[in-house]
Amino acid sequence: MNNIPQLPLVKWVDVAVSYLRSNARWIFDPISDFLDAFVNIISDGLMILPPLVFIALMVIITVILTKKIWGLPVFVLLGLSLIWNLDFWEGTMLTLALILSSSMIAIVIGIPVGIWMAKNRTVEGIVKPILDFMQTMPAFVYLIPAVSFFGIGMVPGIIASVIFAMPPVVRLTNLGIREVSTELIEASDAFGATGWQKLYKVQLPLAKNTIMQGVNQTIMLALSMVVIASMIGAEGLGTEVYRAIGRNQAGQGFASGIAIVILAIILDRLIQVLNKKKYSI
Template sequence: MNKITPLPLADWIDAFVSWLTQAEFIFGPLTDIVGYLISGFEWLFGIFPPWLLLLIMTGLTFWFAGRKIGLTVFVLLGLLLIWNLGYWEDMVLTLAIVLTAGLISIVIGVPVGIWMSRSPVVEGAVKPVLDFMQTMPAFVYLIPAVAFFGIGMVPGVVASVIFAMPPTIRFTNLGIRQVPTEIIEASEAFGSTGNQKLFKVQLPMAKTTIMAGINQTIMLALSMVVIASMIGADGLGTAVYFAVGRNDVGGGFEAGLAIVIVAIILDRLTQGIGASKRK
């Protein structure tokens, strides 16, 4: 029986990656930009003493999340617990990673979603890419991130962006396509240009759906913090990763609880902002 010769797919990919890694004019500036964003968020959070940043985050949650007393008390006690357990600096680093990944995902994802909503050809080409991005195991993204950007915070952010961006693109496309046809026709009847129709009609009416996608993107980025810690991304994920290596159940539970508290705060904030837009 003849043996089937396997395709040298791994060799092709290795050769392609080796060729790309020589393009310093691409990955060098990208590394600098992502590094500046992370440093900027760290600096922003660092200028406030912990007690003041704690009050600011509690106040923002109260204001945007529907002025719910119970949620506000939970956020206040949760942040106090993180501070008491000694994970405040790790939380700040985690927020810097998540917000950087979220910002990059929004800057790239929203325009791509708009482009998809305007062109069925683009939508048909991008959807398989989004399916690939969402179904590929998260650990696999660490390999090209390390190959192109080395070890540290930057590859952690890059892997988080690739993993977390699809919801923003999909929901932006969906939100714009769900705008009623009658409203679009009315805007065209009044002589609106393409940009006026987009920015004054379609995007405002799609804000709730777009914010839902951004919410999912931020949650997915936060879910990557533990995985990204394997390639040198600091923060709460590192504490969990080290606890697993030492079989430290208590320490892992503390760090995991801190991640849960941060996730609830970010989730309620983004949901509240979307609800306020709807109102």
């Protein structure tokens, strides 16, 4: 091994990053501006309502969706009240804004990529290893270039969350479409459906449940990035946790952790309700 010179991988990446940093501003700046505006609109929108009104609204929505009074609506009421009581309201809204914007971006990119993968073997062959890479590369590692390109704050947090959270929705969209039985595909072909008609009328509706599972997982993964994103200045509940770690405050850390858990449970259950089947397969 000693005779073989070391591969200058480290140097290559460094050179590439610094080159992009100084020469690709024209790409990164507009993206950065857009994301910044996007997440601001969402967080401002969330914080426009007083906490009490927000909680009441969420409870009403939950009642309508679940068609139940007990169970989830009660949990929403108590959970959000606890967050408010513990004085995590602003942090929670910022975190929610981060999760919503990054998962929306992940879904808007992820579903079409998943569809493309399902329709084209070559694309599947190329995208699959990229997804593996995105999921297994430790999240901290791509925080570094994200900061180089986008500075610190919410934007690199969103970028990192999108990269980390996108693979499930892509994979499950691909899977959902491929799972549609051959006979149904043959049926739509035999009656003269075009490729788009087949996609809209048959494949997507039948893959919907699987795709929604992917959406759910994507949102959960985005949530799990909250604390990591706070290391590069993305504000929210993650910041509280991160600060508690730095100051060795077990109580504060636990309390903000609880707030994240409450948020996660509410998001997860609401998405599952939305994903109820109308017909059985």
